[in-house]
Amino acid sequence: MEHHEHSGPMAGSRFVDPKVLARIGNLDLVARHVVDGFINGLHRAPHFGASIDFAEHRGYVPGDDIRRLDWRLFARTDKFYLKQYEADTNTNFAVLLDISKSMSFAGDGRVAKIEYARYLAACMGYMAHRQRDRCGIVTFDEDIVSYVPPSAKHFDVMLHTLDRAQPVRPGRLRAPLEKIAEHFKRRSVVALISDLYEEPEEILEAIKPYRYLGNDIMVFHVLDRAELEFPYRESSRFQDLETGEEIPVVPESLLQQYRELIQGHIESLRAKFSEIRVDYTVVDTSRPLDEALFSYLAHRERTMRVR
């Protein structure tokens, strides 16, 4: 319960630039590197484990493991109580990773969005794994590409899946998400990592099934800075990565309007997600991973509190 007490401003230098991470290549190593550094910054104690986090006492009922009895309390009260720990509240953690073609975009000198999304997924998976959560992953574009059901043993498989994921096809949110939603019977923490090039309503429709099933949903909206700021100066034809459509564009003339539109989109999503209590984070790929990870941790904290 200590980690959130130190959620003050972190020294950015401690977090490695995504560009540097891109050179490591091995996702496992990346995740360890990031998460360890991240956690070390958060905690003075290196051993952070749910298993020793005391949650509450409850009365003994027959069938409970007598090894969990709080003997000291029994000595004091002459009643049997069981000690319950946080770690015992293991949960499912699933990443829904959008690997549509648009995710392959990389701004000037930055890592591609898909790359960034991989790190993010790997890091979150690693943290979940360390917390003994079961982690799984779904990659999709216009259909489901691969599905790794959440399991305590699936972290490696998850990394492998991440590694293998290649953005080649155009993407859609609703169809694949609806298709996979039925597999999320058990309450899970679901992290959707996508660039969300859909109408906000459509996105909400795609998310809703998960909400109804009682999942906790985090949405990571991965955007390159170029998508946010549209820094082009030269007139050119612009090609849609997914559809291949080309449009002649004079950037300067539409710069302002574009920025307004993308900000409007983000604001609209933010408003709509907050309505249905979905965590929504815009992830700028030029920024270190910490902001996204904070978002994850904050979410975990909140859900744990709630229960």
Next chain:
Amino acid sequence: MAFLAPLFLLGLAALAVPVLVHLIQRERKTPIEFPSLMFVRRIPYQSVQRRRITNWPLFLLRCLAVLLIVLAFSRPFFRQTPVQAAFATSGAREVVILLDRSASMGYGDTWQRAQDEAKRVIDGLGNGDQATLVLFDRNAEENVRATGDATRLRAAVDAAELSSGATRYAPALRLAQSLLSRSTLGQKEVVAISDMQRTGWERPEEIQFPEGTTFTPISVAPVDPANISVTSVAFNRARFATEERVSVTAAVTNRGPETLKDVPVTLQIDGIQSGSARATLPPGVATPVVFPAFTLTQNFVRGVVRAGSDPLESDNTFNFVLSPARPSPVLVITRDGATPAESLYLTAGLVVGTPAAFQVESMPISKLSSAAMSRASVLVFADVTVPTALGADLKRFVERGGGILTVLGGRSNTLDGEGALLPGTLAAPKDAPGGRFETLGVIDFSHQALELFKMSKSGDFSGVRFFRFRPITPEPTDVVLARFADGTVAMAERKVGGGRVIAFGSTLDGDWNDLVLKPVFVPLLHQITRYLGQVETQPEWQTSGQVVDVTQRVAALTAGGADVRVSSAVVLSPSGRRLTVGEGGAVSSVEVNEQGFYEIRPQGGAASGRPFTLAVNLEAGESDLSAMDAQEFTAGATGRASLVASAVPTVVKPEETERRQSMWWFLLLVGFVLLVAESVLANRLSQKPVVAMPGTR
């Protein structure tokens, strides 16, 4: 500001190009990949914002470059007021005035008008201008050299006189060309004042005036000229008893458009009218007019034929000089007791001709004496053994200018016994090898005696067969005229004193060869005899501009007879000009360029009898006054008719103004410099970092 090619201004539409470039802007060849054009698509494509010009300096640079280049092509210039133009024109003109002074310019007031035109051109000269006055007929003469002194030029024009020369344009134009090519002044101009006689063009001439030369022909040709001219005279000589009678036939041509009737034609002999006739002259035809014969008794009788009167008087008279045809005396010497048949071919061949070319006398060798020699100019020895006693006489005869033709046969010897006269040494008679015949192999046609046969078809020696001959071996100083095919000398000449000796290596009696039977025999005999006798035939007249060799005549005068020995002679022209020739016996020639009679007298002494006289006439073509028009003349002079400038030189054409100002050149240069600057600037701008889109990982 005006434009020479205003249509090029349409090119200003090209100004739209930079505007469009700026508005549309260059698109990259490869499209920029973008994750999703979802939002871009929502923005209306055409918006007012797009019309904004991004880089004003670049835009202005492009517009200016296009503007300047278009302006350059439309050839702009600033219009000049007449004063400015006059100043610009007179700034530095090099004018060459070609003034025709040929005989035909004497027609009526043509010469006066030509002088007036010349003065008008001189008056048009401005400050700094220079003019050269060139007078031309057959030749061109630089009368006043490049000067801006109008007074001097006018005086020179006034002092200029007509000549008797024919018109030839080429020398004058070539002189103008060389004058202008040396000139450093900017504006070059040729003004040709002439009656534009068509006969002045001999053939197409390659005249290349310096670039930009203005050629202005000024025609002073008379309109519908009527002209009578005596173009030629023929003589019919007849011997009457001891005297010679000559009848003169004159060819009179009417160059005018109408038939002329009752035209008086007269003949004057030595200043006295000896005949007159009235002739009807149809246009364009030479009409013969025959005068009654007169007796010719003296040398150098002057004759003048005069026909009618017209504005061009000089070609109405025709001069000639006649001397009695005096056959030169030839002595044919045969062996004693020879039959006339032996020398028949020789004597008969020599007397052929009307009137007879030679006065031939035949005698046997025993009768030959120095007195007989003195009567003859040429001795012909027909296979004769000459007694050595005659040697000294013969030598004297030759040294005084006599000629000897020795026809070598079996009896011939060395003439004088010492070998001083015969050109070479004699060998024994020789038969043609193998009983066949020998032919003439080499003939020196460059020799004066054989020159006549030089041309093809003028004498065939190849068919002459020599069966027997007398070889001669000439000294190195002797001249070989002909050789047999085997290289043996057939004919040789030796000059002794003032005379000549020719030896012919075979007989001329039809015995040793068949030369006497060939057509070439008589001309050959006449040529050799004439050469040996140094007989000159003087033409009855010369044409103006000819060069006459008077060496012989001067030599005859200076060699003198018994009277005062003089060393040189004086040539007196019709106008009274004196020219000394023959100093030291050098070759003398006189250019006869005045119409009339030239006299040659010994310097400082009176000649016995009449002086040697030459008659000079105008060239027949000069009477043909048909003129070319100015355009044609210009085309002939410059090779293109486009150089004709207006007759008023101070009016400057727009082309000329534009050429002088030459603004297009600078505009074009600046335009291109701006384009280069545009390229540099545009490259700089395009190198500014735009967001490059590296490929997807």
